[in-house]
Amino acid sequence: MKQKLLGFFVLFLAVMSYGQTTRYIYETLVNPDSINLVTMKSERTFLDVKNDRSLFISENKLVRDSIFTSFKSEVKENNKKEEKEFSKLEGKKYNEPTFFEYFIIKNIPEQKIYFYDRAAGKQIYYQEDRPIRWEITKDIEKQNGYAAQKAVTNFGGRTWTAWFTKDIAVSDGPYKFSGLPGLIVKLEDDNGDYKFDLVKKIVLKNAFEEPISSDVKQSTRVNFHGDKAALEMEFGKNRKSAAGNGNAAEMMSQGGGRHQGGMNGGGGMRGGGMRGGGRSGGGMYRGMGGEGIPMGGSPTMGGGSMKAGISQNPIELN
Incomplete structure (x- = not known):
């Protein structure tokens, strides 16, 4: 009887964890000027991890997209009152600017990275074709409340320093960065233009997931802007x-x-x-x-x- 109860409990936990999303919240600072060091702009970015996949997205974009998706489904039920309510939201959080007008999906075990954007109302994406090669150092410090180890890489024309912790066994991090033996809790480039600091971890039962359009256009990294x-x-x-x-x-x-x-x-x-x-x-x-x-x-x-x-x-x- 005890074995049956134990087996049921383990199965229950497995089912519960399968449907949950762990959200890692990063306080993100961006220097909007590529030439001068001006006042840094701050916004929050999310790394949502569910099973073997993750979603990187800014808070402002996620809020806007979730409102828009919800509105589209409700409008099908034809209510003008809902349309008026939605117009009120547009002037608030809905139009908050973001430096990240895209989202990134990763297959964590296979280290595959997919970059999604939008052009003229149509979704377009590419698979990242450049592996991130880390140089893991012996430096260990406390970063954002975690015992963390330092790693360095060159990617996208910048030199990046990451601090990762083995206390969180997720080989992932903000933006396209992943592949270290633990979660990245701090990340910044050598120019000080971009900084990501892990500030919070929460568990969500029903996190918003970015829908992938049926007519999404596939591109390549090289041809993406064209x-x-x-x-x-x-x-x-x-x-x-x-x-x-x-x-x-x-x-x-x-x-x-x-x-x-x-x-x-x-x-x-x-x-x-x-x-x-x-x-x-x-x-x-x-x-x-x-x-x-x-x-x-x-x-x-x-x-x-x-x-x-x-x-x-x-x-x-x-």
Whole structure:
């Protein structure tokens, strides 16, 4: 009987842990200027570990994405009241800027790293093709409350110093960094532009997981920026084409109305063309992003948030 109870308890713990996410919270400092050392900007980034996978994402992006995902599913149930409530959220945490307008998924045992971004409302990703080669030193210090060992690597045009702890048996860390015999609790580059400090660890039963679109575009690291630009260009052409077709239809409709007015009442020709032109100009403005979606942006999630996330000091220099 005791053996059965023990077996059930072990199975229960295994099931519970399978559904849980351990979130490692890093206080992250970024120098937004690549040339001058200015006031560091602070935001929190998360490393969510579940089973053999992890998600690296900034708090501001996660909040925005989770609100947007929740809103999309609720809107399907057609409630205008929910739409008003959502508009209130947009002016708050929803539009908080981030230096990390992307997320990274890792397969921890296989050390595979996938970088996900968005262009013109479409998801695009690549698999990192450069292994991170660490030089583990004999230096051991207490860092952020843990006994930690020092390791150094060159990656993305920067020299990085990491402090990892074997007290947390997770071979992972912030951003793309992983592969050490323990969790990275402190990480910074030699220029002092990026600093990650582990400040907290929490366990979540239902953590938000970034959805992967069914039409996600696969790219490579080398072609990634070119493929993003191509998506933006295609999006712009489609919007121009749609705007042009809409204007043509509107002008024909307005022209027909003026002609009919002139035939019936004789007053349709007076000033009608000018008024119609004004409406046509307004239609073009709306079609090109005056309302709704900015050129190259994405619905609701693009525009201001993407502009705010543009960094003048990218984490990878090459």
